[in-house]
Amino acid sequence: MLYREAGQFKSSYIADSQIFPLRQDRIGFWTLLMVAFLAVPWLASEYWFSAILIPFLVFALAALGLNILTGYAGQLSLGSAAFMAVGAYAAYNFQLRIEGIPILATLVLAGGCAALVGVLFGLPSLRIKGFYLAVATLAAQFFVVWALTKFGWFSNDSSSGVISVPRFDLFGLAINTPVRKYLFVLAIVCVMALLAKNLVRSSTGRAWMAVRDMDVAAEVIGIPLMRTKLSAFAVSSFFCGVAGALYAFCYLGSVEPDGFSLDLSFRILFMIIIGGVGSILGAFLGSAFILLLPILLDNLLPPLAALLHLPFTNATVSHIQMMVFGALIIFFLVVEPHGLARLWQIAKEKLRLWPFPH
Amino acid sequence: MQFFIEVTLSGLLSGLMYSLVALGFVLIYKASGVFNFAQGAMVYFAALAVVGLMERGLPMWAAIIGAFAVMILVALATERFVLRKLVNQPAITLFMATIGLTFFLEGLGPLLFGSEVRPIDLGIVDEPIQSVLDSVGIGLSRFDLFASGMVVALVAVLALFFQKTKVGRALRAVADDHQAALSLGIPLQHIWAVVWGVAGFVALVAGLLWGARNGVQFALTMTALKALPVLILGGFTSIPGAIVGGLIIGASEKLAEIYIPPMMQEAFGGNFGGIEGWFPYVFALLFLLVRPEGLFGERHIDRV
Numbered sequence: 158m159l160y161r162e163a164g165q166f167k168s169s170y171i172a173d174s175q176i177f178p179l180r181q182d183r184i185g186f187w188t189l190l191m192v193a194f195l196a197v198p199w200l201a202s203e204y205w206f207s208a209i210l211i212p213f214l215v216f217a218l219a220a221l222g223l224n225i226l227t228g229y230a231g232q233l234s235l236g237s238a239a240f241m242a243v244g245a246y247a248a249y250n251f252q253l254r255i256e257g258i259p260i261l262a263t264l265v266l267a268g269g270c271a272a273l274v275g276v277l278f279g280l281p282s283l284r285i286k287g288f289y290l291a292v293a294t295l296a297a298q299f300f301v302v303w304a305l306t307k308f309g310w311f312s313n314d315s316s317s318g319v320i321s322v323p324r325f326d327l328f329g330l331a332i333n334t335p336v337r338k339y340l341f342v343l344a345i346v347c348v349m350a351l352l353a354k355n356l357v358r359s360s361t362g363r364a365w366m367a368v369r370d371m372d373v374a375a376e377v378i379g380i381p382l383m384r385t386k387l388s389a390f391a392v393s394s395f396f397c398g399v400a401g402a403l404y405a406f407c408y409l410g411s412v413e414p415d416g417f418s419l420d421l422s423f424r425i426l427f428m429i430i431i432g433g434v435g436s437i438l439g440a441f442l443g444s445a446f447i448l449l450l451p452i453l454l455d456n457l458l459p460p461l462a463a464l465l466h467l468p469f470t471n472a473t474v475s476h477i478q479m480m481v482f483g484a485l486i487i488f489f490l491v492v493e494p495h496g497l498a499r500l501w502q503i504a505k506e507k508l509r510l511w512p513f514p515h
Numbered sequence: 516m517q518f519f520i521e522v523t524l525s526g527l528l529s530g531l532m533y534s535l536v537a538l539g540f541v542l543i544y545k546a547s548g549v550f551n552f553a554q555g556a557m558v559y560f561a562a563l564a565v566v567g568l569m570e571r572g573l574p575m576w577a578a579i580i581g582a583f584a585v586m587i588l589v590a591l592a593t594e595r596f597v598l599r600k601l602v603n604q605p606a607i608t609l610f611m612a613t614i615g616l617t618f619f620l621e622g623l624g625p626l627l628f629g630s631e632v633r634p635i636d637l638g639i640v641d642e643p644i645q646s647v648l649d650s651v652g653i654g655l656s657r658f659d660l661f662a663s664g665m666v667v668a669l670v671a672v673l674a675l676f677f678q679k680t681k682v683g684r685a686l687r688a689v690a691d692d693h694q695a696a697l698s699l700g701i702p703l704q705h706i707w708a709v710v711w712g713v714a715g716f717v718a719l720v721a722g723l724l725w726g727a728r729n730g731v732q733f734a735l736t737m738t739a740l741k742a743l744p745v746l747i748l749g750g751f752t753s754i755p756g757a758i759v760g761g762l763i764i765g766a767s768e769k770l771a772e773i774y775i776p777p778m779m780q781e782a783f784g785g786n787f788g789g790i791e792g793w794f795p796y797v798f799a800l801l802f803l804l805v806r807p808e809g810l811f812g813e814r815h816i817d818r819v
Contacts, residue, residue: 233607281800281803284804284807288550288606289807292743292746292747293747293800295740296793296797296799296800299792299793300797302792303789303793307787308783426611475622477622477626478622479619479621480618480626482618483616483619483621484619485615486611486614486615487616487619490601490611490612490615491600491601491612
């Protein structure tokens with residue numbers, strides 16, 4: 158009753174092509190942003206910032222990057238963690254080696270480095286596709302981690318490649334407390350999500366989707382395959398690179414190459430499968446889900462086991478966690494291949510008609 | 516020169532162990548077009564089942580038979596709850612489902628059979644054969660030789676099974692053309708269950724051999740990552756490809772590990788060991804640029 162488009166007329170092209178055509182959606186979205194920017198910094202505790210909110214935003218950004226490549230351009234990648242690693246180490250080196258470089262410039266340059274590496278490892282996609290490409294991206298995953306460990310220059314010759322992030326500031330304001338880090342990450346993620354949303358609605362995005370749906374057909378109707386595929390790799394890696402830099406700078410503070418393992422790549426892949434392949438909202442939903450589920454299981458399983466008088470150890474929790482992850486992936490692929498984002502969409506459609514059945 | 520031959524030989528022999536895992540991939544890919552990422556997890560799961568059953572007091576032969584039964588159960592459950600639900604989905608969806616299956620098995624295995632590192636004793640020691648060492652001066656591991664023998668025997672058994680039995684014929688028919696096989700009355704779902712069972716058996720053999728060499732531990736799942744470049748090189752649909760690919764990857768990996776890091780050390784300084792993690796991938800990738808369908812793979816023709 159409250160949520161419908163009745164009475165909302167569009168009188169200009171700009172109004173017609175806005176991201177949220179419904180007034181209610183716009184109100185909801187701005188409220189959400191207000192809450193995130195104004196209310197959350199007052200309400201949340203330190204634990205929430207550093208253990209949940211910041212990683213949520215960082216992973217959402219990485220998932221956004223992978224979603225552009227896999228969800229929109231249809232190129233399955235198992236190497237997203239490697240591109241994050243490139244971003245993190247590039248950002249570290251720019252901060253270290255260029256005196257007084259602003260943090261925003263560092264992030265852009267770090268994303269650019271990741272994009273370059275992404276294009277390099279995206280080159281095989283011109284010749285191969287599908288599983289072959291997925292395996293090829295594993296080459297990026299293993300090679301990048303190895304190179305960062307073995308070439309001392311990348312980590313300023315620290316042992317086993319560990320880097321500790323220097324202090325940094327934004328326009329003279331030191332980003333050193335959890336609240337400031339959170340707001341910093343939030344602002345960047347908002348800008349980049351807007352960028353991604355508009356990119357996938359543009360001709361570039363439509364070319365990506367055409368290639369995803371059938372590359373031969375796309376080529377026939379005049380879409381340049383090489384440019385389209387490589388631009389998808391570049392943009393996706395740019396996002397992953399910035400996410401990696403934020404992962405190091407705002408979330409962990411010190412990282413090592415082995416932290417960007419295949420497991421992290423899989424986690425990001427799971428985020429987009431569960432959140433919704435080919436959806437911007439899905440990246441956020443998936444990130445929240447994958448992050449909160451282990452916390453939920455950690456808190457839920459021990460009392461449950463105590464209730465049933467079962468023997469219980471920490472190892473058991475991690476095993477059950479893996480099983481639940483695996484089962485959920487299969488469940489979502491079977492029941493709702495478009496993930497949580499699609500469920501949200503269905504809910505909105507139902508809400509529009511409510512209280513009538515059709 | 517002697518050193519070179521020794522390294523090449525040991526590389527070839529360990530390459531056969533990679534082939535063993537790659538074989539499981541090929542079987543499933545041929546029959547159902549599914550790229551089964553869970554093969555490595557199945558190797559781990561099978562090996563865990565063997566040691567787990569032995570810990571419960573079974574003799575080794577009974578534990579192996581029991582583990583085979585467990586793998587058949589896994590195959591049936593996979594067909595029933597994953598494959599059947601995802602018929603006609605894009606291949607990439609099925610691939611992601613097998614990643615889910617990987618996680619599920621990696622959690623379930625240790626939960627059922629315990630997660631400590633345990634040895635499997637096949638009764639063969641991993642040491643050079645003395646007579647060969649004396650006469651030619653080349654160290655040839657007895658265990659590697661035994662493992663290669665097992666691989667050859669397994670391939671022979673599989674070839675017989677595929678060529679001579681009725682089920683094998685049906686499997687080949689399905690691999691050739693799903694639609695035509697269906698219209699001839701071959702039950703696709705049974706065939707899938709059978710082929711996953713066979714892949715489970717291959718995983719069991721691989722699990723026994725790898726487990727005997729490195730101990731039964733989580734690292735066994737990494738065998739899948741070793742097998743992927745082998746597959747790319749040999750082509751996804753070819754059993755000879757898996758064997759030849761394994762030999763090439765095994766030998767080149769060992770040779771590269773010995774000769775490339777010192778060269779890099781000379782150029783850049785520092786220690787560059789451990790390239791075997793990525794070398795096979797880059798090697799296979801470069802090969803792909805020249806021949807996208809692999810050594811023995813079928814050329815893929817797209818229809819719009």
